[in-house]
Amino acid sequence: MANTKKTISADASNPLGTLVNLWPYMWPEGRADLKARVIWATFYLFLAKFVLLTVPYFFKWATDALNGKLDMAGILPAFLLGAVVLVIALNFTRILQVGLNQLRDALFASVGQYAVRQLAYRTFVHMHQLSLRFHLERKTGGLSRIIERGTKGIETIVRFTILNTVPTLLEFVLTAVIFWVSYGFWYVAVTAVTVALYIWFTVKASDWRIAIRRSMNDSDTDANTKAIDSLLNFETVKYFGNEEMEAKRFDSSMARYEKAATDVWTSLGWLNFGQGVIFGLGTTVMMVMSALAVQRGEQTIGDFVFVNALLLQLSVPLNFIGFVYREIRQGLTDIEQMFELLEVQPEVVDRPDAKPLDIAQGSISFKDVHFSYDAARPILKGVSFDVPAGKTVAIVGPSGAGKSTISRLLYRFYDIQDGSITIDGQDVRDLTQHSLRAAIGMVPQDTVLFNDTIAYNIRYGRPSATEEEVLAAADVAQIGHFISALPDGFETKVGERGLKLSGGEKQRVAIARTVLKAPPILILDEATSALDTTTEHEIQSALDVVSRNRTTLVIAHRLSTVIGADEIIVLRDGRIAERGTHSSLLDQNGLYASMWNRQREAVQAEEQLRKVRESDDLGVVLRGVPAAE
Known part of the structure; x- marks a missing residue:
């Protein structure tokens, strides 16, 4: 699927700017079929509007024909001069207008859905391009709800912009022209004032409702985040019997959502009422003007009906303009968080001249590597070591020494601040991320x-x-x-x-x-630390087979799993404290030897405890057996 690179931004205070940014998705490059659908949908849209404007005329002519005042001989065809035929023509034009609108919607459906698909696809791809730091800090439930609302908001904006806004404005202009030509300036003036007040009130009230909508969205996101987080940690909830606490946390978020949603619907009621009052007053003024003109003999009953029909017909797009504006503003509110996600820049990106990894042997080299997640807290402080091709090097050390950070840097989830990391002499920062990660296999501690x-x-x-x-x-x-x-x-x-x-x-x-x-390179990141001793031995034998003749970097907690490594590097406080083989490190009687002795003592204590338990179980069983007579 084509992926447009154009930067998109959503600004609820600048709907036009957002619509301009969305235009490439509504008029997609390389999709002549969709462009043709847009053109035909627009054609039927305008045709439907012109057909709709004939409805009040047929209503007027039918009324005058029934009243014996129809004076259209020489203008209308002879077969249309009868009242019944005019009534039939009136309803036929209504049916035709509905049919043209539905044809328009059917043609445009694929265009709107394509825009939704394109932006949803782009957002999904962008999420995978963002750094590990972003995903470690994200809230999955809230993120999914933001994307869900954003895609729906896009569909709303695209559909209403193309299908409704422009033709509705055209209908206002044509209505004003009809009033001017047929009834004079004052009818146009009242119409203009009514429309202006209506739009002004709609904009002000809708802007007021935007803040309420944002509050509702925030509460909805928070509730969904808590629900997803609680369900993902289902076992933890059960372990501690905290179902009631989780339910209360979720309900507190839903209570805020309930209040905000109630305010949204209440404010909508006030908005609709205000719109009704403004349009009702304008209609009253114009109907009184027409009624007085009929009494003076300046207009016929058909004219009175025509004015009323045209005003009622105008009320639909007027009301719809309010609805469109509200929906576009609310759609912008819904998608602005999604667009904020799209504006988050990946922390790690390929350089413009990045090349694929050309791996011949698979040797790894860390040279004076400095790295910190936070500038105030350095993690690696000048680490240097090599992993020769086909050899196994183990990284061990106390918790927080920086062991797992090394595997993340080799995968280039983060970029180092100083030094270099190379594979076969190629700096990983000069390589494409895809080729780099394709050459590395990972068996993590926590397999998801x-x-x-x-x-x-x-x-x-x-x-x-x-x-x-x-x-x-x-x-x-x-x-x-x-x-x-x-x-x-x-x-x-x-x-x-x-x-x-x-x-x-x-x-x-x-x-x-x-x-x-x-892969030619293998990383084992504490792959057995969470397993029991028996399972660890079984898994370790499988890992030994997998790592054979591969360049292997082992991040280990249990030292028993790295005895056979070609070199063992001991990290402490972000620096290499010791290095060597298992036996040479034991001879040094330093940090590694101390860690080895503590782990061996723990294993021996565990084994003794197991034997005691087995002995007690055997005694219980024997005591339960009746003595032989």
Whole structure:
């Protein structure tokens, strides 16, 4: 799908500017079929307006014919001089006008929906282009509601702008001309004053309602955010029995939404009432003027009916102008947050001369890397190390030392402040992000799966993979037998974020996904730290197979998983405190040795506790067995 790069902004105080920015979506480049639909829809739109203006004339002529005052011989065809025929013609023009309007709507439907699709697509793509920092700070529920309201607002603005605003203004002009030619200046003056007061009041009242609408939108976003967040943390809510607290938080947001929504409808009532009063007074003045003219013999009953019919006909677009203005302003209010999202600039972007990664061996080099998420709190303070091609280097250290930050920088989720990160001598900042990430495979600590089938989640590593390749990847990850034993096999749904699977099963799916991707560089970011000892050993054996002959960077918490690494780097406070092999680091008797001893003691204590529990369980069982007689 084509993706226009034009910057879009929404400003509720400048609807015209927003409409200008939306024009490329209403008149899409390269879509001659849609442009033709716009042209034909516009043609039928204007034709419908001209047909509509004949309705009061037929009403007038039919009235005069019934009253014996019709004087249109030589102007109307002879077959139209009868009252019954004129009544039929009157209603035929009404039907024709409705038909032309529906034809217009049908032709324009695909144009409006294409605009919605284009902007929704652009927003979705833009969300994936934004930095990791943005997504770590976002509120998913509120974000989805902003996009939902924004796309609906776009449809409203596009449809009302093209289909209603211009022809309605044309109808005002034609009505004024008809009054001027047929009845003189004062009818035009009263019409102009009525329309001016009507539009002035509508604009002022609608602007007042915008603030109320914003409040309602904010409350709606807040309620949706709390609902989504609570449902995503369903298990946590259950663990602590806080269903009532979550319900109260949600209800408090809905209470604010209820008040704002009530104010919206109340203000709409006042708006409609004020519009009715203004137009009613204008109609009264003009009908009195016409009635007096009839009494003086200056006008016929048909003229009186004509004035009334034309005013009633004018009330529809007048009321619609108010409605259109309200909807456009409210639509702008709805989409301004969406456009604000589109205006958020990605933190990491490809350089204009960025090149694809040309990977030959896959060696990684960090040279004097400095990085901080916040300038006041440095994370990495001059880190330098190499990962030779086909070798395994492990990064260990206390929590907060900067271990996971290294994997994020290699993926270029963030750009470093100083130093360089290279792959085969190519600075990652000079490469396209797509080619860089295509060369790296990740098995994270917290594996989040799509709410789809196991096959879909494994194939996500390479969507073009065949079924045989998916099966082979599952076997390498030691999960093929488990999947085959499931009733639905690879078509088994894993649930929201993969919650239907255990931690070990999710990790194996993540490994299979990475195996299928077959990247030359592999990152294992604490891939086993959340698993029990038995599952860890099973997963570790699968990881050993996957990392064989690949350049591998291991971010580890459990030191037992990195004993076989070619080099172990110990981070502390953003600097490299120690480095070497497992045995050489133990000989140094420093930070690594201290961490190793603490973890070994913890494992030994856990093993002793397990044996005690098994012994107690055995004693309970034996005490429950009757003594032999």
